[in-house]
Amino acid sequence: MLATERESLRHEIAELAEKFEHKRDGMMPMLETIQEKYRCVSDFAMQEVARQLGVFPTEVYGVVSFYSFLSTEPKGKFVIRLCRTLSCDFAGKREVARQLENELGIRFGETTKDRLFSLEYCNCLGMCDNGPALLVNNDVYTRVHPELVSDILEKYRRMFGPASQLEEMEAHHA
Amino acid sequence: MPEKKHPNKVAVTSAVPTSEKPHVVTGGKPGDIGGLVSVKIDDIELKVPFGTTILEAAKTAGIRIPTLCYHEDLCLAGVCRICVVEVAKQRTLQTSCTFPITEPITVTTTSQRVRQARRHVLDLLLAKHYGECYSCFRNNNCELQALAKEYGVDFFRFGHVEKPKYEVDRSSYSVVRDMNKCVLCRRCVRTCIDLQSVGVLTAAQRSDRTRIETFLDRPLADVICINCGQCINRCPTGALRAKDPSDEIWAAIDDPKKHVVMQTAPSPRAAIGEEFGLEPGTSVTQEMNTAIRRAGFDMVFDTNTTADLTILEEGTELLHRLYKALVQGEKGILPQFTSCSPGWVKFIEHFYPEFLPCLSTCKSPQQMFGALIKTYYAQKQGIDPADIVSVSLMPCSAKKFEANRPEMHASGYKDVDYGLTTREMAQMIKEAGIDLTRLPKSHFDLPFGDASGAGLIFGATGGVMEAAIRTVVEVVTGLKAEQVFSDANVIPVRGFEGIKYMEIAIPQLGPVPALFNSLIKKGKLGATWDWLKGATLKIAVAHGTANARKLMDDIKAGGKFSQCHFIEVMACPGGCLGGGGQPIPTSPSIRAARAKAIYGEDMGLALRKSHENPHVIKLYEEFLTDGPCGEQSHKYLHTHYTPRGDYLV
Ligand code: SF4
Numbered sequence: 001m002l003a004t005e006r007e008s009l010r011h012e013i014a015e016l017a018e019k020f021e022h023k024r025d026g027m028m029p030m031l032e033t034i035q036e037k038y039r040c041v042s043d044f045a046m047q048e049v050a051r052q053l054g055v056f057p058t059e060v061y062g063v064v065s066f067y068s069f070l071s072t073e074p075k076g077k078f079v080i081r082l083c084r085t086l087s088c089d090f091a092g093k094r095e096v097a098r099q100l101e102n103e104l105g106i107r108f109g110e111t112t113k114d115r116l117f118s119l120e121y122c123n124c125l126g127m128c129d130n131g132p133a134l135l136v137n138n139d140v141y142t143r144v145h146p147e148l149v150s151d152i153l154e155k156y157r158r159m160f161g162p163a164s165q166l167e168e169m170e171a172h173h174a
Numbered sequence: 175m176p177e178k179k180h181p182n183k184v185a186v187t188s189a190v191p192t193s194e195k196p197h198v199v200t201g202g203k204p205g206d207i208g209g210l211v212s213v214k215i216d217d218i219e220l221k222v223p224f225g226t227t228i229l230e231a232a233k234t235a236g237i238r239i240p241t242l243c244y245h246e247d248l249c250l251a252g253v254c255r256i257c258v259v260e261v262a263k264q265r266t267l268q269t270s271c272t273f274p275i276t277e278p279i280t281v282t283t284t285s286q287r288v289r290q291a292r293r294h295v296l297d298l299l300l301a302k303h304y305g306e307c308y309s310c311f312r313n314n315n316c317e318l319q320a321l322a323k324e325y326g327v328d329f330f331r332f333g334h335v336e337k338p339k340y341e342v343d344r345s346s347y348s349v350v351r352d353m354n355k356c357v358l359c360r361r362c363v364r365t366c367i368d369l370q371s372v373g374v375l376t377a378a379q380r381s382d383r384t385r386i387e388t389f390l391d392r393p394l395a396d397v398i399c400i401n402c403g404q405c406i407n408r409c410p411t412g413a414l415r416a417k418d419p420s421d422e423i424w425a426a427i428d429d430p431k432k433h434v435v436m437q438t439a440p441s442p443r444a445a446i447g448e449e450f451g452l453e454p455g456t457s458v459t460q461e462m463n464t465a466i467r468r469a470g471f472d473m474v475f476d477t478n479t480t481a482d483l484t485i486l487e488e489g490t491e492l493l494h495r496l497y498k499a500l501v502q503g504e505k506g507i508l509p510q511f512t513s514c515s516p517g518w519v520k521f522i523e524h525f526y527p528e529f530l531p532c533l534s535t536c537k538s539p540q541q542m543f544g545a546l547i548k549t550y551y552a553q554k555q556g557i558d559p560a561d562i563v564s565v566s567l568m569p570c571s572a573k574k575f576e577a578n579r580p581e582m583h584a585s586g587y588k589d590v591d592y593g594l595t596t597r598e599m600a601q602m603i604k605e606a607g608i609d610l611t612r613l614p615k616s617h618f619d620l621p622f623g624d625a626s627g628a629g630l631i632f633g634a635t636g637g638v639m640e641a642a643i644r645t646v647v648e649v650v651t652g653l654k655a656e657q658v659f660s661d662a663n664v665i666p667v668r669g670f671e672g673i674k675y676m677e678i679a680i681p682q683l684g685p686v687p688a689l690f691n692s693l694i695k696k697g698k699l700g701a702t703w704d705w706l707k708g709a710t711l712k713i714a715v716a717h718g719t720a721n722a723r724k725l726m727d728d729i730k731a732g733g734k735f736s737q738c739h740f741i742e743v744m745a746c747p748g749g750c751l752g753g754g755g756q757p758i759p760t761s762p763s764i765r766a767a768r769a770k771a772i773y774g775e776d777m778g779l780a781l782r783k784s785h786e787n788p789h790v791i792k793l794y795e796e797f798l799t800d801g802p803c804g805e806q807s808h809k810y811l812h813t814h815y816t817p818r819g820d821y822l823v
């Protein structure tokens with residue numbers, strides 16, 4: 001990481017901590033904010049969060065490694081999380097999984113070379129009566145079947161498109 | 175409740191250096207706090223203070239409940255569930271170590287349900303444990319093994335680990351981590367955060383992937399660890415151990431060309447007996463000397479001699495700093511911090527590097543000894559220093575790191591070749607077929623024997639301070655220490671309170687001893703003590719780096735301790751006698767017993783002040799000829815530090 005990038009991240013984390021009055025219970029929302037923006041909580045970020053909250057970096061690492069929605073390595077722009085719990089498993093999760101892997105050319109736990117998609121399993125999403133269920137970032141998809149997979153992916157690929165289009169999208173979201 | 179007696183006046187009330195007593199859990203109607211609650215455990219009825227845990231209550235009733243994640247020194251975790259009991263009206267079994275008694279309850283500790291649950295907990299632990307006891311350093315001293323025996327484990331209900339799954343981390347000079355043996359009790363995590371305030375370890379990941387890790391699971395040598403080994407002493411299994419150099423030492427002993435010398439620190443002698451089944455607090459100094467010789471060492475010396483030397487150097491340094499600050503108006507050099515504890519040295523290098531100018535430049539007694547053995551001693555004996563293998567018997571795992579610091583080559587060689595812990599020494603003695611308890615006594619070898627009691631009490635928290643006070647008071651006032659403190663015992667700096675504070679008014683001034691002539695000539699000290707007239711020396715003592723952190727933060731904030739002139743810090747709770755290389759287990763009462771042994775031995779010695787040690791006086795005549803803090807001693811006995819900072823990335 002460049003020195004200037006570090007400086008700005010440090011500054012950003014200090015401001016976040018300010019918002020939570022440097023209290024320990026601000027840790028989760030801080031980590032979520034960082035994860036969302038940088039697609040990971042880097043080693044440097046964990047250290048700065050620790051510094052701001054008066055805990056040890058290892059303790060922050062303990063938290064980050066505990067939650068599957070937080071990660072220490074950068075994730076793709078879109079994280080696909082396929083439910084692997086019982087109901088979805090019976091409803092045909094395996095076929096969907098295979099289709100996802102084929103379409104993306106990666107295995108579960110990996111990220112595509114263009115950093116667009118990460119593929120993961122997750123546990124029950126509470127959509128058991130409509131399985132198989134998956135998440136793409138915060139969007140829920142239910143009753144997914146292999147033929148639907150490419151449509152879903154296409155939608156997000158289109159979103160990404162040329163850089164300008166994406167920025168527009170993000171501006172819209174914000 | 176049986177009353178504990180501690181006739182030596184060592185305070186054992188706040189044995190844990192953190193301020194809170196951890197075992198009383200409160201949380202109920204505030205009006206009840208302070209009252210008594212009745213409880214029936216099995217067939218025994220008793221009354222206990224509101225909030226007492228079932229485990230504590232059972233203990234006072236003489237009922238044993240097995241524990242694993244519980245440790246007397248640590249806050250409660252309640253994660254292992256081996257201590258479950260039945261509590262009437264509670265649907266599920268309860269963990270007795272965390273269950274506070276806030277209303278009258280009835281507890282059963284022996285039912286079939288309890289036995290079966292405990293056995294299942296054990297079976298589950300063993301299913302994930304790489305058990306190969308005969309090649310494990312905790313064989314015969316392992317809490318998991320003992321529980322397996324106690325509960326009659328005769329087969330592995332849920333399977334067994336045949337091959338180690340994780341690589342053993344041997345990156346650190348001091349601590350080896352083998353997570354194949356870990357039972358996830360988190361005692362090490364709590365030790366490192368709560369007692370030591372270093373925060374190296376955490377329970378990372380989740381569910382069946384949970385593991386004790388460092389920051390991003392990096393090798394221990396690459397994260398901020400002060401090598402204190404306190405985690406080792408509180409680990410119930412063989413998952414944590416010190417890095418053992420005994421193979422290399424055996425090889426040196428077996429090599430007829432090598433002259434293998436041992437220096438022994440004050441604390442191991444008060445504890446090594448525990449490894450041979452003796453009660454804690456049994457001092458076996460002279461039997462130990464015999465054992466070390468029989469194991470094959472050529473010479474057995476007393477580190478206390480260089481502890482005495484440390485007092486002269488560090489005491490002189492203090493007077494010099496006081497002179498600079500009070501007379502010459504120099505800022506930022508007080509309070510002077512002691513530098514004998516390598517764990518503390520690394521702690522301040524990481525967390526308070528801005529205070530390094532205040533850290534005494536004196537090496538620790540171990541390293542002073544190392545520098546002298548391959549110079550002064552080698553010359554005197556006509557031995558090629560290249561053939562000397564210098565080993566130190568230490569209560570400490572951080573001493574291993576210290577010996578490996580690149581700057582510790584004052585003699586032109588590695589000053590101390592190997593740091594050996596008390597545990598490892600005991601193992602070597604056993605391996606040589608020697609029963610320590612049945613040996614004749616023998617003295618240390620000269621010229622590094624016959625040290626003072628002041629050097630000896632270095633082993634207890636407050637000991638360095640007391641030794642320094644005995645000397646500085648005599649040097650400055652011309653009085654005998656006995657005239658100022660009864661029996662020359664400086665009681666306020668003794669005991670296990672986390673941070674101790676004392677003020678000593680200087681009653682009168684004596685002549686400046688001739689020892690300081692060369693300093694006076696250089697203008698580093700006045701020709702009289704007049705500048706100390708009416709002065710009050712303010713001192714503090716801390717042990718356990720969590721207390722050191724409190725102290726440093728107070729100093730940073732300009733609090734009471736920032737007014738101190740001299741501060742002793744030991745990284746380990748209780749001081750060296752509670753060091754990370756000492757026999758396992760450790761507890762407040764064990765540490766108190768060891769302290770009692772050390773202070774008792776000091777009282778029995780004729781020589782109790784460092785500056786009266788004839789060998790040290792001779793050393794200044796023959797070798798360090800320009801006196802304490804002179805050029806010679808700067809070359810061999812003083813060092814410099816590395817501001818390391820607390821950035822991991
Ligand atoms: S940790 Fe204990 S149970 Fe495990 S191998 Fe070592 S002695 Fe045996």
Ligand code: SF4
Pocket residue numbers: 349365366370372373374375398399400401402403404405406
């Ligand atoms: S040696 Fe000390 S600092 Fe290092 S992990 Fe263990 S308790 Fe923490």
Ligand code: SF4
Pocket residue numbers: 355356357358359360361362363386405408409410411413414
């Ligand atoms: S390393 Fe030892 S103390 Fe730490 S969790 Fe594992 S078994 Fe417990």
Ligand code: FES
Pocket residue numbers: 083084085086087088089123124125126127128131133
């Ligand atoms: S099992 Fe998949 S959503 Fe519940």
Ligand code: FES
Pocket residue numbers: 240241242243244251252253254255256257258269270271272
């Ligand atoms: S000793 Fe009580 S839960 Fe571990």
